[in-house]
Amino acid sequence: MNPLFPPPATSGKSLLARMEDALLPLINLVFLLLMFFIVAGQLADEPLPELPGSQSSPHQQAPQADLVVTAEGRWRIRAEPVTEQQLAARLPAPSDDHPLRIAAADSLTMSDLEHLFQVLERLGYTEILLLTEPAS
Template identity: 35%
Template sequence: MRRRKPRRRTGGVDDGVLPLINVVFLLLIFFMVAGRLAAGDPFEIAPTRAAMEGPAPGEAPLLLVAADGRLALDGAEISWDALPAALSGARRLRVKADGAADSVALARLLASLRAAGVSEARLMVEPKPGPGP
């Protein structure tokens, strides 16, 4: 009886790793696409830092104040003159102001908000870095 020579496997030892690599790349692509679903602000601001207390405010309109005095309401730039009309009927408001914004402009903004009938304006800030709880 003749003995057959065992056939050598033509594939590499790492053939089982290829599906794992495919899955990892698919997950990488998924998270790259899904990771940026939220719309960004129309201009860059650096929020003021403060100690956080209590829960975050609800979904009230968001007003952005840039360091140069520009305004944006819910992602669209708006002029100072059009602000009271755009806020008519809004009782609550979230304000995200640049840390370098002029305090006189912020005082003017508060007067405009009061005239528009806004009764609650919450300033959104970043927490100060410090010792953990």
């Protein structure tokens, strides 16, 4: 009696050899993803500055940021409050080599940040480094 289904075509390879052939694309994909994240991830040469409200240091030190945004959404440059009209004159010129460093309070709302980013975009800033406190 003839079988209803023909036996699977194995091209003469053993089960282990066929499994190795099936795993090779997966291994290649994992390797390529690993290489992508190694190349894409950039390590900063300088450490992040202390942010407002940080309890890690005994003495409070202002962050090394160009602009500080308080929890109330107010903007400060060198501890002095600034308005939207004063930003262009008080901030350093936009540069691709040196991103604008913004220290933001951890309780700041996203709508406040979005408004600030829109203002900075109109002023020509394309590179921004946002410094925040980690959640505890």
